[in-house]
Amino acid sequence: MEKVNNKKINMIDKEKLPEGITPVEYIEYSSKQETMFMFGQFEKFKDAQEFANRINSSCEKEACQINCYQTPDNVLFGVIFPEHIFEKTDYIKREECKTFNPPPEVIYNPPILYRFIEEQYVDSFFETGVLKLTTFENCKKLEDANRKDTKEGQSDLYGYDGKYKMQIGIGVGSDAILLCTSLCSKYENDKGRIFDKYIEIFDVQGLLFTIAEQLSMMGYKVLRLLYGPCFYTLKEFHKDINFEKFRKKLDEEHTFDSDEMARLANDISGPYIYFQKPYNKRFENEFRLLWIVDSLKNNKDIFVTIPHPKAYCRLITNANRL
Numbered sequence: 001m002e003k004v005n006n007k008k009i010n011m012i013d014k015e016k017l018p019e020g021i022t023p024v025e026y027i028e029y030s031s032k033q034e035t036m037f038m039f040g041q042f043e044k045f046k047d048a049q050e051f052a053n054r055i056n057s058s059c060e061k062e063a064c065q066i067n068c069y070q071t072p073d074n075v076l077f078g079v080i081f082p083e084h085i086f087e088k089t090d091y092i093k094r095e096e097c098k099t100f101n102p103p104p105e106v107i108y109n110p111p112i113l114y115r116f117i118e119e120q121y122v123d124s125f126f127e128t129g130v131l132k133l134t135t136f137e138n139c140k141k142l143e144d145a146n147r148k149d150t151k152e153g154q155s156d157l158y159g160y161d162g163k164y165k166m167q168i169g170i171g172v173g174s175d176a177i178l179l180c181t182s183l184c185s186k187y188e189n190d191k192g193r194i195f196d197k198y199i200e201i202f203d204v205q206g207l208l209f210t211i212a213e214q215l216s217m218m219g220y221k222v223l224r225l226l227y228g229p230c231f232y233t234l235k236e237f238h239k240d241i242n243f244e245k246f247r248k249k250l251d252e253e254h255t256f257d258s259d260e261m262a263r264l265a266n267d268i269s270g271p272y273i274y275f276q277k278p279y280n281k282r283f284e285n286e287f288r289l290l291w292i293v294d295s296l297k298n299n300k301d302i303f304v305t306i307p308h309p310k311a312y313c314r315l316i317t318n319a320n321r322l
Contacts, residue, residue, distance in 0.1 A: 037085075038067060038078040038100040039092055048077035055081060058089040067100070111229075113181035113287050114316070115199040122197050126315055129306040133211070133291075134180070136173025137299040155276055157268040159241040166243055168265050172273050175223075177215065177291045177302055183229065184285040185316070200316045207312040208289050214304040215291055224292040230275045232282040237269045 042048040045066065052064035065080045080100050086092070117125075117132070125131055139152040152173065159166040181201060188194050201207055204227065212222045243264050274290055306312070 035083045036100040037097040038080045039097045040078050042077040052079045113201040115181050116187045116195045119197045129309045133302040135299045155235045158238045179289040181287050182285050197317045200314050203312040221294040226290040230277045230286040232277050232279045239268045241267050
């Protein structure tokens, strides 16, 4: 198990995430807490705040929080505080309070990933640290038919606003550098060959940020880091959205607002579009690492040098395969 490094998390832009989505990077971890209690059924926030202030005045630092909760008849406010407060003040009695159970601690178990490439490149990676990254455009041209996807990064987006429907055909990836890996430790190419030697990535976050640093040193401006498993669908997104502003400009002003269209497309798909694959590729079990940059210099493969590759990866062969 691993806890997330908050310093690294701050590099990711939360503003770009879809509404309601909390990726595991942003789950806050805490050490084991003492028992919490809740007092009161205050109808007004002001009354709960005054009570909390009175308790806090007897402590070295503020210890109380105010919790809002719904009852069948009303919205009430309660004051939450740790157990040691009972020792600090006689203003509040234990029997007058209820035990408050906070949400359980969530531990994120990061995946172990596998990278399948030709054996000579596996050896070279551990000797020199050189690792090949690619682009969405290059994924359309792969020789291995099992991996090749001629519509990589393309999807149909459907937005619904009451009786109106908007369909957008979109392609992404012109701003992305990626490393394609698998959650499965076995891969067979289109010619039936099974890889006997490959790379296991056991520190995914460490590799993700190390590559970001290397890309920055190569002159790329890295804007966002994305990583996650691919999902396999019909390559469509459907979502209820409000596109009245766009429709009004189009109908009344006969103006096509490309910026608004881009915003609507992002509202429908969000970052998920970078991870969408056709259903017939589901055997890949693909897990992607992506670096979103301000611009790609070209669509050629990109080679980065990883200092100390064994800090993040290990060599897997038939001899040491688990």
